[in-house]
Amino acid sequence: MPLRLDPTFRDRLAEADRPLIGMWLSTGSPLIAEICAGSGVDWLLIDMEHGPNTLTTVQQQLQVIAAYPPTTVVRVPFNEPVVIKQVLDAGAQNLLVPMVASAEEARAAVAAVRYPPEGIRGVGSALARSARWGRVGGYVPNASQTISLIVQIESADAVERASEIAAVDGVDGVLVGPADLSASMGLPGQQGHPDVVAGVHRVFEAAHAAGKKAGVNAFDPAGADAYLAAGADFLSASADVTILARGSEALAARFIPASDEAGTDSY
Numbered sequence: 530m531p532l533r534l535d536p537t538f539r540d541r542l543a544e545a546d547r548p549l550i551g552m553w554l555s556t557g558s559p560l561i562a563e564i565c566a567g568s569g570v571d572w573l574l575i576d577m578e579h580g581p582n583t584l585t586t587v588q589q590q591l592q593v594i595a596a597y598p599p600t601t602v603v604r605v606p607f608n609e610p611v612v613i614k615q616v617l618d619a620g621a622q623n624l625l626v627p628m629v630a631s632a633e634e635a636r637a638a639v640a641a642v643r644y645p646p647e648g649i650r651g652v653g654s655a656l657a658r659s660a661r662w663g664r665v666g667g668y669v670p671n672a673s674q675t676i677s678l679i680v681q682i683e684s685a686d687a688v689e690r691a692s693e694i695a696a697v698d699g700v701d702g703v704l705v706g707p708a709d710l711s712a713s714m715g716l717p718g719q720q721g722h723p724d725v726v727a728g729v730h731r732v733f734e735a736a737h738a739a740g741k742k743a744g745v746n747a748f749d750p751a752g753a754d755a756y757l758a759a760g761a762d763f764l765s766a767s768a769d770v771t772i773l774a775r776g777s778e779a780l781a782a783r784f785i786p787a788s789d790e791a792g793t794d795s796y
Contacts, residue, residue, distance in 0.1 A: 531666030538572065538623040540675035542742045548757050551599070553768030554590060561769050562590040567595035574602045574765060577616070577625050588619040588658060592717050601639040602679065608634055610641040611612035611688035614650050617642060618657035622676055625704060632693040637698030638680055643673050654785075677701045685708035688728045691735035702742035702762070705729045721752055733760050746755070 541549060551572035554562050557580060563574060573583055575590050584588075587603055594601045603613050604625040613624065626638040640648040653670060654660035660668035668675070678699060682691055695703055707720035707729060716722045723730035731747055736743035737760065744763035747753035753766050 537677035620658035631688040684713040693738035
């Protein structure tokens with residue numbers, strides 16, 4: 530019996546009656562990925578850009594998450610067709626391409642996820658998990674229907690070109706990265722600065738005007754609430770490493786008293 534693939538992130542966003550809330554997977558651990566998959570979040574992002582993920586760890590995490598409800602997105606390290614081909618062949622159905630700053634770069638990402646004649650993706654699905662080793666009927670001619678593409682806007686230049694980027698056929702949505710955006714605006718570490726927030730809102734407006742979905746990274750709860758109120762269709766609210774770091778710190782603070790520095794010498 531031919532197998533069927535899961536609905537894409539594009540499908541989930543189109544059907545949702547509320548914003549979809551997700552989190553980053555940055556450890557490279559399939560065990561942690563499975564723990565997070567059972568948390569109740571809507572989507573999970575396996576990060577190859579800043580996390581220690583390889584093709585092997587990506588495929589392992591895709592496999593363990595598949596038993597749970599969240600949709601999985603993979604952020605490739607950069608907009609490069611060979612890497613994109615390998616990640617798709619590993620079974621990723623939803624890609625996030627970082628640092629897209631022009632319509633030309635967005636079109637390159639679209640070409641990388643599509644087979645010829647619409648794109649340049651190499652055909653090797655019979656050897657790969659993408660088509661479950663030939664068990665997904667009609668995979669090659671219908672592959673574009675099983676893949677969604679989100680591009681990440683992370684610079685002031687990209688914000689200026691957000692309308693052109695969002696309008697590219699084959700781009701299903703845009704995700705704003707306020708950390709890199711703030712740095713590009715000369716405001717490193719100030720993701721909540723009014724100018725940065727205004728830039729994020731501009732991208733939301735551009736995406737929606739093009740009929741596309743818009744999301745944002747917002748690990749600060751107050752900032753996340755504000756972006757949801759401003760019309761974010763999807764949002765990443767934290768990361769596995771962030772939750773582990775802050776949770777372990779809170780545990781230590783709760784049970785270990787602060788050092789008594791009274792009477793110590795100071796030099």
